[in-house]
Amino acid sequence: MEQTKRKKNQLWILFYSTLRLSAFTIGGGYVIVPLMRTLFVDNYGWIDKEEMLDIIAIAQSSPGPIAVNTSILVGYKIKGFKGALVTLLGTILPPMILLSLLSLVYTRIKENVIVESLLFGMGIGVAAVILHAVFVMAKAVTSKREILPVIIMILTFILSYVVNISIIYVLLTGAVIGLIHYYRSLKGGE
Numbered sequence: 001m002e003q004t005k006r007k008k009n010q011l012w013i014l015f016y017s018t019l020r021l022s023a024f025t026i027g028g029g030y031v032i033v034p035l036m037r038t039l040f041v042d043n044y045g046w047i048d049k050e051e052m053l054d055i056i057a058i059a060q061s062s063p064g065p066i067a068v069n070t071s072i073l074v075g076y077k078i079k080g081f082k083g084a085l086v087t088l089l090g091t092i093l094p095p096m097i098l099l100s101l102l103s104l105v106y107t108r109i110k111e112n113v114i115v116e117s118l119l120f121g122m123g124i125g126v127a128a129v130i131l132h133a134v135f136v137m138a139k140a141v142t143s144k145r146e147i148l149p150v151i152i153m154i155l156t157f158i159l160s161y162v163v164n165i166s167i168i169y170v171l172l173t174g175a176v177i178g179l180i181h182y183y184r185s186l187k188g189g190e
Helices: 002-024 029-043 049-061 066-109 113-142 147-162 167-189
Strands: none
Touching: 002 029, 002 066, 029 049, 029 066, 029 113, 049 066, 049 113, 049 167, 113 147, 147 167
C-alpha cells in the first residue's frame, strides 16, 4: 500500500513540478529545460546528468517545442506512459490558459509602455538564464576530458552561428559523427 501511495505521489510531483515551471517561467523551453535539469537531476535525483543531456538532445532535435518534448521524455523516463502524460499536461496547461486569456485583451495592451518595459526586462533575464544553461551544458561536455565532443561543440557553434548553416544539418552531422565514434570505440574495445 505504501509503495502504491509513493508511485501516485511521484506522478503528482511530476505534474506539479512541470506545471509550476511552465506557469512561472518566462522565456520558453531554453529557460525551462535547465530548470527541469536542476529539479529532476539535482533535487530529486530521478535522472542522472548524462541521461538528462541525452533527453535534451533528443528533445531539441525532435519536432515541436523543446520544453514540451523534454517534459514528455522526462516523464516517460521516470514513470512511463502515465509520467509522459502528466508532464505533458503540466507543461501545456499554463501557456494554453494564459494565451487564451491574453488573446481577449491583447489589442488593449499591445502598445502599453509598462507592458513593453516588463517584457524588455524579462527578455534580459531570459538571456541570462540561457547563457547559464550554455555554460552548464558546455561544462558537462568538457568534463569528460575527450577531445571529439569538444571539437563537435565548437564546430556546431561556428557552423550554426557564424556560418549560419541550418541547425538541422548541424545536428544530423553531429549525430552521424557520434554514431561513427561509438561504433569505432566498439571495434577498438574488442
